[in-house]
Structure formats: structure tokens, C-alpha cells
Amino acid sequence: MLIRCAAALLLLSAVAPALSAPRKPAPTPSEIVAAAPPTDWARIAPADLLVMELAPDAKGRARRVVIQLVPPPFSTAWTANIRKLVAAKWFDGIAVVRVQDNYVVQWGDADGDDKAKAKPLPPGLASTAEADYTAPATAAPDFVLPGRDPYARGTGAEKGWPVAFAKDRMWPVHCYGMVGVGRNVSPDAGTGAELYTVIGHAPRALDRNIALVGRVVEGIEHLSSLPRGTGNLGFYESAAERTAIRSVRIGNEVAGLPAFEAMVPTSASFAAYAKAKANRKDAFFIAPAGGVDVCALGVPLRRAK
Amino acid sequence: MLIRCAAALLLLSAVAPALSAPRKPAPTPSEIVAAAPPTDWARIAPADLLVMELAPDAKGRARRVVIQLVPPPFSTAWTANIRKLVAAKWFDGIAVVRVQDNYVVQWGDADGDDKAKAKPLPPGLASTAEADYTAPATAAPDFVLPGRDPYARGTGAEKGWPVAFAKDRMWPVHCYGMVGVGRNVSPDAGTGAELYTVIGHAPRALDRNIALVGRVVEGIEHLSSLPRGTGNLGFYESAAERTAIRSVRIGNEVAGLPAFEAMVPTSASFAAYAKAKANRKDAFFIAPAGGVDVCALGVPLRRAK
Numbered sequence: 001m002l003i004r005c006a007a008a009l010l011l012l013s014a015v016a017p018a019l020s021a022p023r024k025p026a027p028t029p030s031e032i033v034a035a036a037p038p039t040d041w042a043r044i045a046p047a048d049l050l051v052m053e054l055a056p057d058a059k060g061r062a063r064r065v066v067i068q069l070v071p072p073p074f075s076t077a078w079t080a081n082i083r084k085l086v087a088a089k090w091f092d093g094i095a096v097v098r099v100q101d102n103y104v105v106q107w108g109d110a111d112g113d114d115k116a117k118a119k120p121l122p123p124g125l126a127s128t129a130e131a132d133y134t135a136p137a138t139a140a141p142d143f144v145l146p147g148r149d150p151y152a153r154g155t156g157a158e159k160g161w162p163v164a165f166a167k168d169r170m171w172p173v174h175c176y177g178m179v180g181v182g183r184n185v186s187p188d189a190g191t192g193a194e195l196y197t198v199i200g201h202a203p204r205a206l207d208r209n210i211a212l213v214g215r216v217v218e219g220i221e222h223l224s225s226l227p228r229g230t231g232n233l234g235f236y237e238s239a240a241e242r243t244a245i246r247s248v249r250i251g252n253e254v255a256g257l258p259a260f261e262a263m264v265p266t267s268a269s270f271a272a273y274a275k276a277k278a279n280r281k282d283a284f285f286i287a288p289a290g291g292v293d294v295c296a297l298g299v300p301l302r303r304a305k
Numbered sequence: 306m307l308i309r310c311a312a313a314l315l316l317l318s319a320v321a322p323a324l325s326a327p328r329k330p331a332p333t334p335s336e337i338v339a340a341a342p343p344t345d346w347a348r349i350a351p352a353d354l355l356v357m358e359l360a361p362d363a364k365g366r367a368r369r370v371v372i373q374l375v376p377p378p379f380s381t382a383w384t385a386n387i388r389k390l391v392a393a394k395w396f397d398g399i400a401v402v403r404v405q406d407n408y409v410v411q412w413g414d415a416d417g418d419d420k421a422k423a424k425p426l427p428p429g430l431a432s433t434a435e436a437d438y439t440a441p442a443t444a445a446p447d448f449v450l451p452g453r454d455p456y457a458r459g460t461g462a463e464k465g466w467p468v469a470f471a472k473d474r475m476w477p478v479h480c481y482g483m484v485g486v487g488r489n490v491s492p493d494a495g496t497g498a499e500l501y502t503v504i505g506h507a508p509r510a511l512d513r514n515i516a517l518v519g520r521v522v523e524g525i526e527h528l529s530s531l532p533r534g535t536g537n538l539g540f541y542e543s544a545a546e547r548t549a550i551r552s553v554r555i556g557n558e559v560a561g562l563p564a565f566e567a568m569v570p571t572s573a574s575f576a577a578y579a580k581a582k583a584n585r586k587d588a589f590f591i592a593p594a595g596g597v598d599v600c601a602l603g604v605p606l607r608r609a610k
Contacts, residue, residue: 148453291455
């Protein structure tokens with residue numbers, strides 16, 4: 001009896017500080033992500049990854065950017081083209097040609113607009129169409145984000161990707177790190193040979209106006225910290241300023257590539273993460289917003305443990 | 306008569322292509338900004354500017370960042386402190402200590418958390434309070450942005466700054482390039498000696514939870530393109546990685562400083578700009594969003610012509 005009483009006292013003592021504190025801090029979104037069980041994560045197939053090796057930096061350090069291609073039903077003609085371009089090693093030797101602050105980093109053939117000098121594209125690329133910037137949707141996405149969005153009827157996550165939706169269409173959204181297809185003016189929809197990634201505030205006006213084909217899973221800092229171009233729209237004014245792309249390979253062709261995974265938006269962890277993002281009550285915060293936008297929410301990605 | 310007829314034909318000829326085209330492209334937001342008359346711009350007082358000179362880059366090029374302090378009624382205790390810190394040349398010799406991708410660049414005293422080594426603050430700094438993260442508001446802001454916002458009752462622009470508002474409070478918002486005050490956990494509200502600027506998607510959850518004191522008017526690329534820190538929260542792990550701040554001066558003490566101006570949110574140009582931003586119908590766009598968020602809108606800034 002004595003021992004049991006002592007144990008009860010210890011328990012009370014351990015609990016008391018939390019009870020008497022003015023507020024017990026809620027877990028941060030990062031803590032919820034870190035505590036998510038393995039079942040709340042989905043492995044990203046290496047066959048859906050592009051491994052882009054930039055030329056080393058000034059100190060000789062490797063710069064690798066890993067990009068996940070968006071799954072069907074999104075942008076399927078463009079992702080098929082990109083797989084063909086990678087298989088043909090077409091991206092090897094092109095370069096980052098544009099870095100516009102708070103907007104995009106773009107890579108492609110610097111001579112692409114000059115028919116006499118442009119690097120020939122491999123045969124068999126599919127034609128692409130504006131109608132496919134969005135996909136048909138017969139149901140709400142896997143996760144519907146509560147709250148208001150300035151750009152769409154609703155937002156959330158589908159197949160592990162941030163999306164927006166209307167009554168019968170759904171589309172990926174231009175969040176930081178998303179990868180899209182450069183194009184000329186409408187109705188040109190781009191081939192997939194000219195790509196960009198977002199390095200600033202989400203340019204959501206581009207949603208439904210351009211094909212989104214992927215997202216940077218690791219190594220975005222090798223693009224986002226590049227010197228900004230001083231030409232119009234952030235294009236580099238001289239070839240010397242460009243960063244060469246050594247190679248782009250599909251993930252399952254790259255020996256030793258780490259495994260990556262995305263949080264499952266239908267999981268309990270994701271629901272808790274989304275709630276915490278919209279209502280920060282952890283120790284640093286005093287005024288929860290009561291909402292969060294789809295790009296500040298995103299979908300947590302990580303190297304598999 | 307012959308001459309007048311010929312002139313009429315020329316005019317028709319010039320107009321005809323636009324009339325026969327399927328759609329006459331609307332002006333881009335940039336074109337609206339470029340065409341705004343001088344009366345739709347307000348000069349920024351040099352006395353409200355901070356000129357921060359970073360150490361030159363690896364090629365010896367100067368790196369100047371120009372920051373405008375937010376006007377009353379916003380964050381007045383902090384901006385008063387920052388003026389005192391600048392007058393005491395306190396920022397001279399500190400450094401950029403943190404660069405976290407898609408979040409913030411932060412500068413301050415690297416030894417600030419070590420009482421024995423911290424750089425002494427000048428006397429007379431005001432105490433700051435969480436209640437002043439927002440300001441009382443008895444009316445709507447100068448410009449109210451139509452549409453929905455995930456984080457606040459409404460958004461718009463007040464005194465030339467992007468803001469959000471509730472029934473009786475108003476506050477600046479964490480857009481790309483906004484400058485805020487680093488602090489410890491609540492109820493610490495920071496002095497103004499530790500500052501950061503946003504270099505990613507707007508972290509609007511920080512609104513009403515931290516003091517915003519300014520915005521970068523020119524030179525953000527010298528901060529946003531810095532190498533990312535590899536330590537926790539993007540802090541640099543060694544002193545060698547930091548970028549030194551040579552000096553910070555008030556604008557009217559800097560010889561030859563260009564004049565800067567902000568578009569007036571009550572002007573016709575700003576209304577046209579906001580409408581165009583929310584409904585892109587220029588040549589590149591096919592699907593106008595019908596809305597825009599306060600940070601994608603912003604307030605146009607430029608060097609005075």
C-alpha cells in the first residue's frame with residue numbers, strides 16, 4: 001500500500017505543472033509530422049522521380065535536385081513527354097536560363113527560340129492541349145481543406161498533391177517548389193522540354209493556365225539560391241551566368257538514391273497536421289489564424305527512415 | 306480630301322487586326338503599373354528608409370538592401386527602437402545568421418543569446434508588447450481587396466502597405482519581402498535588434514504573432530539568393546558562412562540614394578491593377594482566377610522616374 005501511494009503521489013506531481021500552467025502548448029505541425037507513424041506515409045516510386053544533376057558549385061560541391069512527376073490524371077501528355085526527353089538524355093547539357101526573384105527558376109534550351117540553333121527534340125513527343133491543364137473530377141479530393149481560398153471553389157490534396165477544384169475539374173496548384181511547363185502564348189501548351197520551378201510566393205494566377213508536372217522533393221536550395229538574372233523576366237544576359245545541367249535520369253536508374261515518401265492526406269496525422277497549421281497554438285503563437293492556404297499547408301515530404 | 310481619306314484608311318488598317326482578332330488582349334498588371342500617371346505614385350520619405358550595406362559578394366560587387374519602415378499606427382515601439390539602433394550604428398558589424406529556404410533570412414547578433422558575449426544594446430530602447438502586433442482600426446483600409454482570404458476577415462492596403470483586418474483591428478501581413486522582428490517565446494515581443502525578411506511563400510500564420518516593421522524596397526535578391534543554412538531552422542553552422550553587415554543608415558544620410566515611390570492604393574491605377582491581377586485576361590492567360598490574395602497583389606514599388 002505504501003508503495004502504491006507513493007506512486008500515486010509521483011504521478012500527481014508529474015501532472016500538476018501542466019494542469020496549473022495557463023496553457024499547455026499544443027504540438028507544432030513539425031512535431032506532428034515527426035510523430036506520424038510509418039502507416040501515415042506513402043513511398044514515392046523511384047520510377048516517378050527525376051534526378052537532375054547540376055554542375056558543381058564554385059566550391060566543387062555536387063548539386064542534385066530530385067523532382068517527383070505528378071501522377072495521372074494530371075498532365076499525363078506532358079509527363080509522358082518528359083519521360084521520353086529523359087530517356088533520350090535530351091536534358092543533359094542544357095542549362096538554367098532564368099532566375100526571377102520571388103517567381104521562378106527556369107531551365108531549357110537557351111537556343112530554343114532559334115530554329116537554326118535549337119537542340120532537336122526526340123521523335124514521338126505527344127501533342128499537348130490547354131484543356132488538360134485541369135483534369136475531370138467526379139468527387140471531392142482525398143482531403144478537403146476547410147476555409148476560404150481566393151482562387152478556387154475549394155482546395156485540398158489529391159493523390160498526395162496540393163490541388164484546387166471546381167464543380168467538375170481538379171488541378172495541381174502553383175505552390176513553392178512545384179514544377180511547370182514553360183510555353184509560348186495560348187494556344188501553345190508547351191512540350192515539357194522547358195521547365196520551371198516556383199521559388200517565391202505561390203503564383204496561383206498560373207493555375208489552370210499552364211501544365212504542372214511535378215514538384216521538387218529535395219535540393220530546391222540549389223535552384224532557389226542561384227543568382228537572379230538581370231535581363232527581362234530574370235533571364236540571364238550571358239551564357240556564363242547559366243548553370244549547366246549535367247544530366248537528368250529517372251530515379252530507378254540512379255544507384256544509391258535515397259527513398260522518399262509523402263504523408264498520406266487521408267491519414268489521421270495529416271488531419272492533425274492541417275488542423276495545427278490552421279490553428280497554431282504551440283508555444284510561439286498567441287493568435288491562431290483559424291485558417292491556412294493550400295500552399296502554406298502543402299503535403300509533408302521526407303527521406304524515408 | 307485625298308489626304309484625309311488616306312489617313313482614315315491608315316487608321317482603319319492599324320485598328321483592323323485588333324478588331325478581327327478573337328480577343329483583344331487586356332493590359333497586363335505590369336503594363337498598368339508602367340502606364341500609371343505620376344499622381345498615382347507617392348514618394349517614400351528617405352527618412353523612412355534604412356540602407357543596409359552587406360559585405361561585397363565573392364566578385365567584389367556591392368550588395369545594398371533598401372528597407373522602408375512601416376508607418377504609424379503600425380509597430381511604432383519597434384520602429385522607434387530600430388531608429389535608435391541605427392543612430393547608434395548598432396547594426397554595423399553584425400551579420401546574416403540564418404537563411405531558411407522558403408521562409409526567412411534573419412540578421413542579428415550571432416552571440417545575442419549569450420549574455421557574456423552579446424553586443425550591448427544602446428540605452429533608451431522602448432519596451433514592446435504583443436498587443437501592438439495589431440493596431441486599432443475604426444474604418445476599413447484605404448483599399449479593400451474583394452474576395453476571400455483564408456487568414457482574416459478581410460485584406461487590402463492601408464497607407465500603401467498590404468494589410469489584413471478584423472472588426473476593429475488592422476495589421477501588416479507577412480508577404481514576400483516584408484521585414485519582421487525576431488523574438489523569443491511569448492510574451493517576449495523582441496526589441497528590433499533581430500530582424501528577418503520573408504523569402505518564400507507568405508507565412509501568414511505569423512500575422513498578429515510578431516511585429517512587422519518594414520519591407521524591402523530594393524535589393525532583396527542579395528538576401529534571397531544567399532546560401533541556405535544547414536543548421537536547425539536554417540541557421541548557419543559556422544561563422545564563416547555568415548554575411549557581414551557593413552552598415553545600416555537612415556536614407557537621408559546616404560548621398561546619392563535614388564528616390565523610391567509606392568503606388569497609391571486609392572488611385573485609379575491601383576484599382577485597375579488589382580482588377581487585372583484577379584482576372585488575368587492578357588495574351589498569356591486563358592482562365593482568369595477571379596481572385597487574388599493580398600500577397601500576390603502587394604503594392605507596386607519602384608525607383609522614382
